[in-house]
Amino acid sequence: MIQLPLILNKPKFITTLLILASLFACQQKHISVSQMWIRKPVSATRATAGYMTLVNNSKVELELLKVTSPDFENIELHTMTMSDSIMKMNKVGSFKAMSGQAIVLKPHGNHLMMYGPRRELKQGDFVELTLHFKNLNDMTLPVEVKKDY
Amino acid sequence: MKTINYILILFLLSAVICASCENETAFRDFGIDTTITNLVDQNNKKFDLEQICGNVAWVYFGYTHCPDFCPATHGKLTRAWKKTGFRKNKIKTIFITVDPQRDSSELLSSYISNFEMPAIGLTGEMSDIESVAKRYGIYFERVPFGKNGQYGVNHTTSVYLLDSGGKLRYIFPYKASANKIAEITKILVPLF
Numbered sequence: 001m002i003q004l005p006l007i008l009n010k011p012k013f014i015t016t017l018l019i020l021a022s023l024f025a026c027q028q029k030h031i032s033v034s035q036m037w038i039r040k041p042v043s044a045t046r047a048t049a050g051y052m053t054l055v056n057n058s059k060v061e062l063e064l065l066k067v068t069s070p071d072f073e074n075i076e077l078h079t080m081t082m083s084d085s086i087m088k089m090n091k092v093g094s095f096k097a098m099s100g101q102a103i104v105l106k107p108h109g110n111h112l113m114m115y116g117p118r119r120e121l122k123q124g125d126f127v128e129l130t131l132h133f134k135n136l137n138d139m140t141l142p143v144e145v146k147k148d149y
Numbered sequence: 150m151k152t153i154n155y156i157l158i159l160f161l162l163s164a165v166i167c168a169s170c171e172n173e174t175a176f177r178d179f180g181i182d183t184t185i186t187n188l189v190d191q192n193n194k195k196f197d198l199e200q201i202c203g204n205v206a207w208v209y210f211g212y213t214h215c216p217d218f219c220p221a222t223h224g225k226l227t228r229a230w231k232k233t234g235f236r237k238n239k240i241k242t243i244f245i246t247v248d249p250q251r252d253s254s255e256l257l258s259s260y261i262s263n264f265e266m267p268a269i270g271l272t273g274e275m276s277d278i279e280s281v282a283k284r285y286g287i288y289f290e291r292v293p294f295g296k297n298g299q300y301g302v303n304h305t306t307s308v309y310l311l312d313s314g315g316k317l318r319y320i321f322p323y324k325a326s327a328n329k330i331a332e333i334t335k336i337l338v339p340l341f
Contacts, residue, residue, distance in 0.1 A: 042213065042220050044259035047299075049216035074296055080217065085322055086288050087218050088303040108323070113216055115295045149224025149264060 030058035031133075033141060035106070038114065040123050040147040048121075050075070050112035050129065050143065051105045056097040063134040064095045064103055071127045073116030080109055089113070094134070107148075123147040176337070179317040182284045183208075183309075188245070188273040191258035196271055198315050205337045206241045207330075208309040210287045212248035213260040218306050218323065219244075225327050226308065227266040232331035236338040239313075242268040247289040247304050249278050285309060285317075313339045 036052040056062035067075045079090045087108075095103045095110065105111050112129075121127065126142040133139070183198060190196045198206075207226055211219035223244065230237050244261070246252035249272045252260075257270030272278075282289060289304040310319040310333070318337060321330055 039216065039220065042260055042263050044256050045213045047214045047216050047301075076294060078294075082306070082323065085305050085307045086303065087306050087323075089292065089294070089301050091294055107217060107221060111217060113294065113301070115299055149220045149227070 030136065031055065031062065031139065032057060033139075036129075036141060036143045037146045038112075038121070038127055038143055039107075039149075040121055040145050041117055042149070046116050048114050048117070049107075050114055051107065052112075052143070053105070054097065054103040054131075056099055056101055056103075059099050060135070061099070062097045062103065062136070064131060065093075065134055066132045067112055068130045068132070069114070069127055071118050071121070072114045073118065075115070075129075076113040078111055078113040080111060082108070121145045176318045179320075181286070181317050183311055183315050183317050184284065185243070185245070185271065185281050187277040188271040188281065189254055191254050191261055191270040193254040196269065198311075201241045201243075201269075202315065203313050203339065204239045204241045205313055205334060205339075206243055206311040206315075207334070208243045208245065208285070208311060209307070210245045210247050210282060210285070210289065210304055211306075212246050212302050212304070213252050213256055214248065215302070218304075222306065222308065222323070223264050223266075223268070226330065227264050228327035229330035229334065230266045232327060233335050233338070236335055239338045240334060242266060243271060244268055245271045245278065245281060247278060247282065247287070248291075248302050249273060249275055310334060310337065312337050 032055045034053050038050040039048045041048040054062065054064065064077070066077070069075060076091050077093070077095055079092055081088050091113075097103045123145060125145040127145060129141050129143050131139045131141070185196060185198050188196050209222055211222065213219070226242055230240055230242070233240060244257070246257065252272050254272060257272055261268045261270050287305045289302055292301050292303055294301050306323040308321040308325070308330070309317055310321065312318045319333060
């Protein structure tokens with residue numbers, strides 16, 4: 001029987017390797033993705049938000065049309081604006097970034113509005129998100145669930 | 150030499166006066182009616198601001214299905230609360246829902262239990278929520294999103310600091326850090 005080195009026997013290490021490998025594979029030549037995370041839903045609630053930065057390295061406009069996940073009932077693209085301490089969210093059809101610019105989804109700003117988690121999400125879990133673009137192939141990414149409260 | 154001493158004393162005195170003036174202007178009595186009536190807490194018991202008399206309070210409005218500001222605000226207040234040291238027992242957090250349709254006492258109880266800081270979650274009839282919100286100058290508006298009747302609520306994100314007598318003395322904007330909230334709040338906490 002072949003004995004694996006001790007480090008490779010650790011499931012967490014192998015999971016991390018797989019995630020890193022899939023992340024690497026998901027980087028399209030024209031888009032680089034960073035700062036991806038999903039806020040751990042506060043228990044008993046049915047909504048949360050997801051964040052990421054997509055840098056458009058191509059020569060043409062980048063347009064994110066929708067995001068889907070087997071772990072959520074539906075996901076919308078939302079803008080968030082602040083005026084006189086009033087927060088307003090609006091659903092939009094897409095997010096765009098010109099060549100060299102970025103689509104930035106971050107707390108207290110534009111975000112993915114994620115409804116109806118289909119399983120209990122714990123800190124450190126990974127959720128599969130598929131990003132659908134105009135004129136580009138879909139991109140599937142593992143995104144970490146983080147508790148920031 | 151005497152003249153220099155006088156100038157130095159005058160300078161120090163004016164610095165002290167200016168510093169105290171700054172504190173005076175930081176706090177003011179907004180003169181609003183902070184009464185909270187006809188709402189129930191997460192244990193489904195009637196709540197009255199009188200119950201927490203003698204404590205300072207952070208009051209903010211939100212809803213449990215809020216994806217961003219509300220969990221972030223509650224998290225920030227929890228960090229601020231921890232920074233207040235021995236004074237933290239004299240600080241009460243009141244979370245008033247602007248979404249009473251979904252936010253039952255049970256849901257508020259479950260929501261609050263996610264955070265280390267103890268808090269009071271209030272819900273009630275929409276008309277009573279609207280009355281309290283109006284007194285505090287809170288805007289909120291339900292907006293349809295998602296599928297099957299899902300919706301969000303746009304709302305004011307400020308945190309209201311009440312003194313131990315229930316008077317509104319300071320309004321923290323959403324950008325206020327946990328450190329700032331803690332430092333300002335500590336000044337108002339009664340020591341005895």
